Amino acid sequence: MKALLFLLSISLVLNAASTEVEPRLLYEEDASGLVSDIQVVLKTGSSEDPIGKTGLTNILAELILRGTKKQDRQKFQSTIEKLGATLAVGVFHDRIIFSGTVIKENTFEFMKLLEEALLQPKFDETEFNSLKVEMVNQIAHIKNSNNRLGGLAIRQELFKGTPLEKPSIGTLSSVRGLQIVDIRRAYNNTFHKQNLLFAVASPFKETQWKTVLKEMWMKFPDGAQKTRRIFEPKVPEGLTLIVVHKPKTSTGVLTFAQKGITAQDPERFTLGVGNFSFGGEPLVSRLFRTIRGELGWTYAINSGYGSMGPLSYQPGIYTIASTPSVEFTTKTLFKTLSSWQDYMRNGLKKDELTLAQESLVNSYPFEFESAEKRLGQKIHSELYDVPVLSQEEYQKTLQAAGNKELKKALKDRHTEKGWVIALVADKDVIAPQLAEEQKGTAPEHQLKIYSVVMPTDLIK
Amino acid sequence: MKSVMRRPFGLFIALLALPIWGASYEKVAEKKLFNGEVVKEYKLPNGLKVLLLSRSQAPVLTYQVWFDVGSLNEKTDQKLKKTGLAHLFEHMMFRGTKKYPDGKFDELTSRMGSDKQNATTYYYRTNYFESVPSYQLEKIMELESDRMANLILDGALLEKEKGAVVGELRRALDNPSRLAWDELMQLVFNEAPYRYTVLGTEEEIKGFTLEEAQYFYKTFYAPNNATIIVVGDVKEETLLPLVDKFYGSMKSQEIPKLNFKEEPPQKKERKWDGKHPQATSEILLLGYRIPSVNDAEITALSLLASHLSNGMEGRLRKALVDKGIAVSASAGVSHRPDLFEFSVALSEKHPAEEALKIIDREIALLHQSKIGKAAFERALNQELLSAYGSVDNNNSLANMLGEYLMISGNYMRGIEILEGYKKLSESDLQKAAKKYFTKENRSVVIVRPAKKGKTS
Numbered sequence: 001m002k003a004l005l006f007l008l009s010i011s012l013v014l015n016a017a018s019t020e021v022e023p024r025l026l027y028e029e030d031a032s033g034l035v036s037d038i039q040v041v042l043k044t045g046s047s048e049d050p051i052g053k054t055g056l057t058n059i060l061a062e063l064i065l066r067g068t069k070k071q072d073r074q075k076f077q078s079t080i081e082k083l084g085a086t087l088a089v090g091v092f093h094d095r096i097i098f099s100g101t102v103i104k105e106n107t108f109e110f111m112k113l114l115e116e117a118l119l120q121p122k123f124d125e126t127e128f129n130s131l132k133v134e135m136v137n138q139i140a141h142i143k144n145s146n147n148r149l150g151g152l153a154i155r156q157e158l159f160k161g162t163p164l165e166k167p168s169i170g171t172l173s174s175v176r177g178l179q180i181v182d183i184r185r186a187y188n189n190t191f192h193k194q195n196l197l198f199a200v201a202s203p204f205k206e207t208q209w210k211t212v213l214k215e216m217w218m219k220f221p222d223g224a225q226k227t228r229r230i231f232e233p234k235v236p237e238g239l240t241l242i243v244v245h246k247p248k249t250s251t252g253v254l255t256f257a258q259k260g261i262t263a264q265d266p267e268r269f270t271l272g273v274g275n276f277s278f279g280g281e282p283l284v285s286r287l288f289r290t291i292r293g294e295l296g297w298t299y300a301i302n303s304g305y306g307s308m309g310p311l312s313y314q315p316g317i318y319t320i321a322s323t324p325s326v327e328f329t330t331k332t333l334f335k336t337l338s339s340w341q342d343y344m345r346n347g348l349k350k351d352e353l354t355l356a357q358e359s360l361v362n363s364y365p366f367e368f369e370s371a372e373k374r375l376g377q378k379i380h381s382e383l384y385d386v387p388v389l390s391q392e393e394y395q396k397t398l399q400a401a402g403n404k405e406l407k408k409a410l411k412d413r414h415t416e417k418g419w420v421i422a423l424v425a426d427k428d429v430i431a432p433q434l435a436e437e438q439k440g441t442a443p444e445h446q447l448k449i450y451s452v453v454m455p456t457d458l459i460k
Numbered sequence: 461m462k463s464v465m466r467r468p469f470g471l472f473i474a475l476l477a478l479p480i481w482g483a484s485y486e487k488v489a490e491k492k493l494f495n496g497e498v499v500k501e502y503k504l505p506n507g508l509k510v511l512l513l514s515r516s517q518a519p520v521l522t523y524q525v526w527f528d529v530g531s532l533n534e535k536t537d538q539k540l541k542k543t544g545l546a547h548l549f550e551h552m553m554f555r556g557t558k559k560y561p562d563g564k565f566d567e568l569t570s571r572m573g574s575d576k577q578n579a580t581t582y583y584y585r586t587n588y589f590e591s592v593p594s595y596q597l598e599k600i601m602e603l604e605s606d607r608m609a610n611l612i613l614d615g616a617l618l619e620k621e622k623g624a625v626v627g628e629l630r631r632a633l634d635n636p637s638r639l640a641w642d643e644l645m646q647l648v649f650n651e652a653p654y655r656y657t658v659l660g661t662e663e664e665i666k667g668f669t670l671e672e673a674q675y676f677y678k679t680f681y682a683p684n685n686a687t688i689i690v691v692g693d694v695k696e697e698t699l700l701p702l703v704d705k706f707y708g709s710m711k712s713q714e715i716p717k718l719n720f721k722e723e724p725p726q727k728k729e730r731k732w733d734g735k736h737p738q739a740t741s742e743i744l745l746l747g748y749r750i751p752s753v754n755d756a757e758i759t760a761l762s763l764l765a766s767h768l769s770n771g772m773e774g775r776l777r778k779a780l781v782d783k784g785i786a787v788s789a790s791a792g793v794s795h796r797p798d799l800f801e802f803s804v805a806l807s808e809k810h811p812a813e814e815a816l817k818i819i820d821r822e823i824a825l826l827h828q829s830k831i832g833k834a835a836f837e838r839a840l841n842q843e844l845l846s847a848y849g850s851v852d853n854n855n856s857l858a859n860m861l862g863e864y865l866m867i868s869g870n871y872m873r874g875i876e877i878l879e880g881y882k883k884l885s886e887s888d889l890q891k892a893a894k895k896y897f898t899k900e901n902r903s904v905v906i907v908r909p910a911k912k913g914k915t916s
Contacts, residue, residue, distance in 0.1 A: 036853070140808050247737060248737040249737075251631050284563075295620075299627035301632075324627065359572075362572055362596075365520055368518065398668065
């Protein structure tokens with residue numbers, strides 16, 4: 001039933017070595033703000049982790065927050081928190097973001113600490129070992145989250161053999177195997193001038209920030225040219241059902257996934273309009289109205305292109321996810337499939353199309369309602385080379401997305417049956433339910449369980 | 461380092477109680493937040509309360525309707541005596557009126573560009589909310605007022621909605637943390653109806669009748685049991701005539717008083733130890749009885765929670781997560797039910813008893829000595845940072861005002877607690893810890909994986 005195309009891995013060469021003399025700063029002044037928000041973005045992420053060392057970038061980033069050459073972890077973190085500040089880090093496949101928030105009175109004192117952390121991390125062996133234990137515990141804890149288990153099963157199937165196969169946090173064995181020397185090497189490869197982007201929303205003037213950030217930026221070394229790698233998910237020819245066995249669940253966590261789209265995809269707005277009314281928007285989407293509203297089989301059902309984060313250079317995946325009551329699990333599976341087939345063939349009805357267009361256009365101001373959100377738009381634009389559209393441009397773009405265009409975009413970007421389906425549920429309940437649901441269907445046309453995996457298999 | 465404790469927390473309260481512009485509503489008060497913004501309070505003759513905070517940073521607003529009814533009311537109501545209906549009914553509020561049939565409310569609010577549209581039900585309240593572009597104010601008020609007054613309850617739709625609610629319940633039941641909370645409530649409360657879950661049981665949900673839903677609607681969804689909260693880009697001269705237009709003709713009605721037996725003081729430690737089929741590691745949940753949100757000692761208890769829980773230097777994180785014993789550990793104050801909770805998700809192979817021993821050691825430290833100036837300052841500034849974040853956002857500010865109104869009768873209570881931190885000393889925290897963190901005053905819940913746990 002399942003034949004997979006070869007994985008495509010495309011490498012693109014990014015900008016040549018920079019001759020910049022100023023740091024790149026994205027800025028939003030928030031004159032009445034009570035706090036300053038500072039983001040330091042490193043333009044490489046966990047997809048740089050060497051094979052067998054997934055979780056390396058995550059540990060590196062976390063360890064940056066755990067002590068400097070001048071202050072041990074306790075002193076460093078106490079000082080930050082006494083200032084009325086938080087400093088956290090998020091690691092994604094293509095970026096690392098250090099996010100600081102501080103009450104405005106203490107903004108520039110906080111910046112000294114941030115600089116110290118980024119430029120003079122201690123990489124203390126004891127802290128490193130303690131952090132590894134903490135991460136191993138967190139990875140083991142994923143077994144408690146059926147949603148995350150479903151996501152891992154999808155990744156392992158669609159991105160097998162690529163750095164996206166495993167989550168940024170790593171696996172039990174990869175994290176246990178990391179050494180402090182790996183961390184130091186990764187730091188030297190990552191923390192350099194050309195890899196840095198600053199983004200600030202603050203009550204202070206941009207000129208003040210330029211001075212402070214330039215001073216910090218100049219202290220970083222120049223770095224090597226970076227190569228961006230694109231990891232295409234596999235495209236199964238038919239339905240591939242993977243059951244993650246969790247005994248005695250009351251619900252099934254059902255996730256359909258196939259290749260998604262990039263941030264630069266010219267059809268992204270058309271597909272966004274389509275997805276809104278097909279499954280993207282709770283309460284009004286077709287999936288919600290039928291499978292929850294009419295049939296009452298599930299509490300939640302939605303679809304979207306963002307399950308691996310915002311649209312980026314990676315195509316990522318398109319998903320449809322629901323949590324039906326266990327007795328409706330296979331019914332929901334087949335109903336979702338037939339809804340998708342109808343959507344692929346016929347697109348949206350006229351009122352669904354106008355609903356999506358009106359709603360998206362009218363809610364667009366919320367994307368800019370706060371300095372933090374405006375800054376988020378700028379960061380996305382900078383990282384993925386996509387323009388931030390004005391209200392008028394956005395409206396014009398969405399209104400051009402008719403059903404003819406949608407059907408073409410769906411045909412060009414998606415397949416009717418090329419789904420990997422992860423179902424987290426009790427296999428002994430699902431197998432007979434699946435057989436019952438397909439009574440009367442010829443055996444060769446029946447959907448069968450492709451594989452059963454245990455939660456532990458997904459994190460080991 | 462500059463101290464932020466000097467930051468002015470001016471709290472100006474003017475009781476006006478004056479009718480304005482000859483209209484049928486009156487301004488009751490104006491109260492200033494620490495950032496200088498003003499919350500205006502109005503009341504209609506039918507009892508409807510309105511809170512408005514005008515700000516013009518963006519052409520959007522948050523519109524919320526809060527009803528002073530939740531699962532406590534239904535369990536104590538002589539005609540119902542069940543739980544789950546308040547929540548099921550909240551779902552039915554999206555199922556249509558004569559003017560806007562099933563699905564139309566969602567469609568229209570979506571078309572107008574609503575953001576964060578949803579509703580929630582808790583023990584003591586139910587709220588409905590959406591954020592919309594400010595030019596859509598009149599339309600959203602028409603829709604919200606229409607379903608408040610003209611809901612049509614349809615038997616077939618009620619049956620369909622029961623399926624979704626059962627799905628919601630089942631999803632919750634698959635979560636071991638949810639079991640821990642439910643068991644804690646049953647352990648702490650022998651009398652008060654907090655011991656019954658908001659979602660109810662599957663049997664109760666499936667058994668609700670159309671007549672019960674109609675009774676619930678007619679009894680509790682009245683203007684004198686509701687508060688409208690608007691935060692965002694709208695002026696009072698625009699808002700108030702619309703409030704009058706859409707809500708002014710609604711009739712007030714007698715609301716059954718929420719009446720239940722107060723929980724007697726706890727005299728000895730209580731324990732529950734059980735299993736959950738989905739749990740892969742142990743969960744420890746502790747609940748200490750504390751006074752209501754209006755009590756002066758809540759300020760000290762709230763700061764204690766910050767000391768224990770906030771930031772990377774939070775005491776529980778350091779003692780449990782950093783040592784590899786737990787995946788997460790936190791403390792917090794709940795109101796209605798009034799509890800101070802410690803919550804720990806253990807790492808695999810670490811028993812809950814290990815975490816309990818460490819928490820006992822931390823509590824002993826709080827009893828024996830003051831937390832120290834630096835730790836006090838850290839806890840305080842972390843609370844301020846969190847509060848600043850809440851006030852900055854339309855939706856979270858409206859939530860804060862509404863939640864405190866429902867738990868204390870005073871929407872400014874959250875701001876007063878922040879103000880109260882200024883007057884606290886380290887000794888106040890020690891005193892509160894000694895008074896409330898005692899073994900006699902606590903209930904202990906342990907949830908274990910089914911394969912390893914003891915018989916409950």
